[in-house]
Amino acid sequence: MFSSSTRFAIRKNLGLPKQLSSILTRTHFNYIHSSSVSPFSRTINHGFLKSGSVNYTPSSKGSAALWVSRLDHTMATQSNAPQSVHDFVVKDAKGNDVDLSKYKGKVLLIVNVASQCGLTNSNYTELTKLYEQYKDQGLEILAFPCNQFGSQEPGSNEEIQQFACTRFKAEYPIFDKVDVNGPTAAPIYKFLKSSKGGLFGDGIKWNFSKFLVDKDGHVVDRYAPTTSPLSIEKDIKKLLAKA
Numbered sequence: 378m379f380s381s382s383t384r385f386a387i388r389k390n391l392g393l394p395k396q397l398s399s400i401l402t403r404t405h406f407n408y409i410h411s412s413s414v415s416p417f418s419r420t421i422n423h424g425f426l427k428s429g430s431v432n433y434t435p436s437s438k439g440s441a442a443l444w445v446s447r448l449d450h451t452m453a454t455q456s457n458a459p460q461s462v463h464d465f466v467v468k469d470a471k472g473n474d475v476d477l478s479k480y481k482g483k484v485l486l487i488v489n490v491a492s493q494c495g496l497t498n499s500n501y502t503e504l505t506k507l508y509e510q511y512k513d514q515g516l517e518i519l520a521f522p523c524n525q526f527g528s529q530e531p532g533s534n535e536e537i538q539q540f541a542c543t544r545f546k547a548e549y550p551i552f553d554k555v556d557v558n559g560p561t562a563a564p565i566y567k568f569l570k571s572s573k574g575g576l577f578g579d580g581i582k583w584n585f586s587k588f589l590v591d592k593d594g595h596v597v598d599r600y601a602p603t604t605s606p607l608s609i610e611k612d613i614k615k616l617l618a619k620a
Contacts, residue, residue, distance in 0.1 A: 461594030462487075465565045467521075468553035470534040475552070477565070477594075483515050484616040485590035486609070487569065489523040489557050491530040492540050494584040496602055501545040503606035507613070508549050514617050515592070518549035521566070523557050526583050530554065557581040572596035591616050 459465060462485065463478040488504065491497060508518050522537045524530040530537065534554060541547040555563040558580050562570075569588045570579040573596045587600040589612055598612060 459564075459568050462565070462568070462590050462596070463594035465568065467563070467565055470538050470551055470553055472553065475550075477519075480517055480519075481594065482592050483517045484511075484592060484613060485517050485519055485588075485594075486606070486613065487519045487521070487565075487588040487590060489555075489566075489581060489584060489586055490520045490537075490541070490551070491523065491526065491584035492532060492537060493529040494527070496583075496585045497529075500585045500606060501541060501547065504549070505545050505547055507606050507610065508547075511613060511617065512548075516613060516617065520547070520549060520551045521557070521563070522551065522554040523581075523584065524554060525556055525558055525581075529584060557586075569596055569599075573599035589613065589616070592619065 463481055465477045466474050467477060469475050486507070504518055508516065520541070522530045522534070532540070537554070538551050541551055555566065557563065557566040566581070570581065573588060583602040585602045587604060587606070587609065588596050589598040589600070589609065591597050597616065600609060
């Protein structure tokens, strides 16, 4: 934090308005000092910004206004960042938009599924059991097909739905096929991974990774592909019991 005397000196030497000085009292800054310039001809490196830092070199009074404008824009962008699963819109298997805010008040189990995996039979069978038992109490299972692991989900959305609904009697929604890792990962999965990292990093490791989401849309737990859905039952019941 800057002392009052330092704030006054900065405002005097840089020609900063009083309003900007007040910003400096509330925000942490790092100084980068160059021996070739005066103590007040420094670059202020603002460490609050996601996309990196904004460097303000006091070459003119006008640049101060630009710096404040960029800071305001960045802070506004951060305030608009997704805060919960409910802030996302995804595609269903037919390509229609689905606003996940429709699941407010529901406990969600979000799973990346595949039809040709060694984990397919056990996971789909237990997911169906969980859904049948707790759907009337507020559980929703959101299944996102993904073909990134061993190319084990090669079918079309229609084929994937038919497989899950016919063979495993899945009544929960199965959405559009997505990527869960890499630069093309679906935004919802970027959010899930950033909310709950895995044991060996944020990336999804295999088919049937699971995220448990509370009634407010916040990710509360993450489970490995080999974690059986029925073993999560106690955690689901705890969230369902919360008002």
